[in-house]
Amino acid sequence: MRKISDWGNYPVVEAEVGGFDSVARLQEHLSEPGELIAYGNGRSYGDASLQERVLLTRRFNKFLSFDESTGTLCCQSGVLLSEILEVFVPRGWFLPVTPGTKLITVGGAIAADVHGKNHHLEGSFGQHILAMEVMRNDGSVIRCSPQENSEFMQLTVGGMGLSGVILNATFRLKRVETAYIREETVRARNLEEIMECFEASASWTYSVAWIDCLARGDDMGRSIMMRGEHATLDGLVSPAHKAAPLEPRRKPMLSVPVNFPDFALNRWTMQAFNFAYYHKCRPGLHRNVVDYNAFFYPLDAIADWNRIYGKRGFTQYQFVIPREAGREGMQHILKRITDSGLGSFLAVLKLFGEQESFISFPMAGYTLALDFPISLAAMDLFNELDAMVADYGGRLYLAKDSRMNAAMFEKTYPNAAEFKEAISLLNRGEVRFASLQSKRIGVTA
Amino acid sequence: MKTVLILGATSDMAQALARVCVAKGWTVQLAARNQEQLAALAGDLRVRSGQEVVQVPFDAENMRMHAAFYAGLPEKPDVVVALFGYMGDQLAVRNDPEELQRTLTVNYAGAVSILGIIANDFEERGSGTIVGVGSVAGDRGRQSNYIYGSAKAGFSTFLSGLRNRLYPSGVHVMTVKPGFCRTKMTESMDLPGALTAEPEQVAQAIVRGIEKRRDVVYTLWMWRWVMLIIRHIPEFIFKRMKL
Numbered sequence: 073m074r075k076i077s078d079w080g081n082y083p084v085v086e087a088e089v090g091g092f093d094s095v096a097r098l099q100e101h102l103s104e105p106g107e108l109i110a111y112g113n114g115r116s117y118g119d120a121s122l123q124e125r126v127l128l129t130r131r132f133n134k135f136l137s138f139d140e141s142t143g144t145l146c147c148q149s150g151v152l153l154s155e156i157l158e159v160f161v162p163r164g165w166f167l168p169v170t171p172g173t174k175l176i177t178v179g180g181a182i183a184a185d186v187h188g189k190n191h192h193l194e195g196s197f198g199q200h201i202l203a204m205e206v207m208r209n210d211g212s213v214i215r216c217s218p219q220e221n222s223e224f225m226q227l228t229v230g231g232m233g234l235s236g237v238i239l240n241a242t243f244r245l246k247r248v249e250t251a252y253i254r255e256e257t258v259r260a261r262n263l264e265e266i267m268e269c270f271e272a273s274a275s276w277t278y279s280v281a282w283i284d285c286l287a288r289g290d291d292m293g294r295s296i297m298m299r300g301e302h303a304t305l306d307g308l309v310s311p312a313h314k315a316a317p318l319e320p321r322r323k324p325m326l327s328v329p330v331n332f333p334d335f336a337l338n339r340w341t342m343q344a345f346n347f348a349y350y351h352k353c354r355p356g357l358h359r360n361v362v363d364y365n366a367f368f369y370p371l372d373a374i375a376d377w378n379r380i381y382g383k384r385g386f387t388q389y390q391f392v393i394p395r396e397a398g399r400e401g402m403q404h405i406l407k408r409i410t411d412s413g414l415g416s417f418l419a420v421l422k423l424f425g426e427q428e429s430f431i432s433f434p435m436a437g438y439t440l441a442l443d444f445p446i447s448l449a450a451m452d453l454f455n456e457l458d459a460m461v462a463d464y465g466g467r468l469y470l471a472k473d474s475r476m477n478a479a480m481f482e483k484t485y486p487n488a489a490e491f492k493e494a495i496s497l498l499n500r501g502e503v504r505f506a507s508l509q510s511k512r513i514g515v516t517a
Numbered sequence: 518m519k520t521v522l523i524l525g526a527t528s529d530m531a532q533a534l535a536r537v538c539v540a541k542g543w544t545v546q547l548a549a550r551n552q553e554q555l556a557a558l559a560g561d562l563r564v565r566s567g568q569e570v571v572q573v574p575f576d577a578e579n580m581r582m583h584a585a586f587y588a589g590l591p592e593k594p595d596v597v598v599a600l601f602g603y604m605g606d607q608l609a610v611r612n613d614p615e616e617l618q619r620t621l622t623v624n625y626a627g628a629v630s631i632l633g634i635i636a637n638d639f640e641e642r643g644s645g646t647i648v649g650v651g652s653v654a655g656d657r658g659r660q661s662n663y664i665y666g667s668a669k670a671g672f673s674t675f676l677s678g679l680r681n682r683l684y685p686s687g688v689h690v691m692t693v694k695p696g697f698c699r700t701k702m703t704e705s706m707d708l709p710g711a712l713t714a715e716p717e718q719v720a721q722a723i724v725r726g727i728e729k730r731r732d733v734v735y736t737l738w739m740w741r742w743v744m745l746i747i748r749h750i751p752e753f754i755f756k757r758m759k760l
Contacts, residue, residue: 073707075707091701093529093701094557128704131704134558135560135561135565137564159564
């Protein structure tokens with residue numbers, strides 16, 4: 073038995089933990105009856121990969137093949153996105169989609185159907201999967217792709233590991249000339265301005281905004297938009313960059329060695345941080361060339377940053393509301409959040425593009441993600457926010473969730489009932505895939 | 518450009534080491550008993566490096582074949598890293614002569630045998646690096662795993678003697694003591710986070726040690742101090758402790 077949690081350190085469970093590095097070993101695990109769930113690198117925030125019995129996928133991490141002419145990569149599900157970048161960026165390839173951390177497994181990226189700063193143009197990670205193999209609860213292996221066993225594929229992309237254990241996946245990397253991003257940062261004084269800025273930035277491949285969720289009144293929604301394009305060779309200016317366009321200098325890793333005490337993060341320290349962060353960026357537009365780690369993964373440079381929230385843990389509340397409801401809805405919801413004063417420094421706003429998926433999170437509209445230290449007051453606030461999000465026709469991201477109830481899930485995910493039915497059919501037998509989350513939101517019994 | 522022979526290449530630490538080596542542009546030769554697992558790792562390394570990877574069968578327990586194994590390598594390595602080891606259940610080792618034999622052979626005699634053969638060749642060439650993985654369990658005998666620990670202690674003593682012998686000929690001998698490591702042996706256990714290394718950290722420490730020609734490497738610095746204290750607890754107190 074081992075104590076295990078996901079990134080938010082909430083909840084923490086005592087679990088029987090086992091891993092595998094071969095198909096045969098995985099089959100052995102699946103020959104023992106009971107419930108279990110796959111656990112990748114523990115970067116989902118809540119309890120989506122927690123359960124009394126947990127299956128570690130991290131050691132199932134071999135590259136299987138790579139076609140240099142098309143960029144088609146096939147690898148096992150425990151490979152981290154960071155490993156893909158380390159191996160392939162120096163050879164001129166980049167991930168088709170990446171979330172704000174590279175420390176997640178390929179299996180996790182598919183199961184949560186993660187999105188990145190390019191969602192409005194290039195969709196979610198799952199939409200780039202050409203084929204994959206998944207082990208069912210009876211130990212059999214099913215191969216699926218958008219053409220072959222496509223229904224099973226739909227249940228697995230965004231399916232939070234409930235249809236089976238993803239074994240390997242094939243997807244295409246994208247060609248890049250350099251490891252750098254041509255970045256523009258724009259400061260917006262309020263919500264109105266930042267939303268206009270998103271609309272105006274639609275043609276940029278990557279766009280995202282950091283938003284100060286503690287600023288109120290006229291300043292409410294003040295933010296910094298970051299948008300970027302992969303830099304071409306001609307786009308590099310610094311001689312150091314030009315000398316090694318695909319191999320940026322490694323920066324030293326920082327780390328948070330111990331849990332912060334709970335009082336370290338309070339309204340005043342966080343307000344001070346947000347004030348400084350906002351004003352560090354001068355008004356107007358700034359152009360910069362930065363390496364991909366600085367642009368996509370600023371927080372990965374600080375190991376164990378989740379410890380700043382202390383032992384109590386934290387959660388990230390991430391919702392999306394349809395674009396039509398955008399202005400009014402965001403104004404309304406953000407007001408409720410800033411009034412509460414409970415938010416912290418990490419709040420991210422992004423405009424999604426269209427996505428027609430069976431059970432994935434993204435939809436055309438605005439998504440906002442905010443970190444909250446765990447507290448009773450925050451839990452009450454979430455319940456209020458849930459009602460608002462549902463009213464506007466939005467929903468919550470399962471990869472971040474640790475507390476949504478079944479009614480909210482059923483109301484906001486249009487295929488919830490069908491998904492539940494399909495998963496219960498797949499899970500017939502002695503071995504069932506289920507997580508604390510799937511039970512809480514009523515997908516599994 | 519170095520050629521690194523990894524003995525016991527199917528362990529998690531070995532896999533991590535092989536990956537760090539190919540990322541540095543070094544050539545690796547993988548040796549272990551299980552050819553199927555070795556082939557999977559070799560495939561992974563080929564995708565990573567775009568280079569051929571040599572794969573050879575090797576059994577630490579079959580000492581009579583060690584000379585032939587080394588003679589049969591397609592190319593003589595610059596660096597050899599012995600990463601094989603066997604940690605059985607202590608109670609089984611105490612009561613089952615075969616388990617005992619296996620523990621002593623894999624962790625001590627087999628390692629001494631193959632590294633002795635390679636040492637002779639390196640000494641003649643006047644260059645090369647030999648890396649052996651000892652264990653903090655060998656720094657002091659504790660009731661929970663003293664048989665394994667004593668084999669590792671013997672191996673550490675062997676390495677220190679070998680280092681002494683080969684120093685004049687310019688051959689580098691390094692002892693690695695990994696402490697707790699997250700591998701398949703330990704993944705189901707609750708280990709103290711600050712004292713537990715990922716296999717990648719051990720691999721990085723080994724490569725750094727090879728480059729800087731270190732003698733003894735503890736992969737996490739805390740372990741050097743933890744073991745310093747444990748080694749200096751007087752025996753009359755130590756024997757009463759439950760470790």
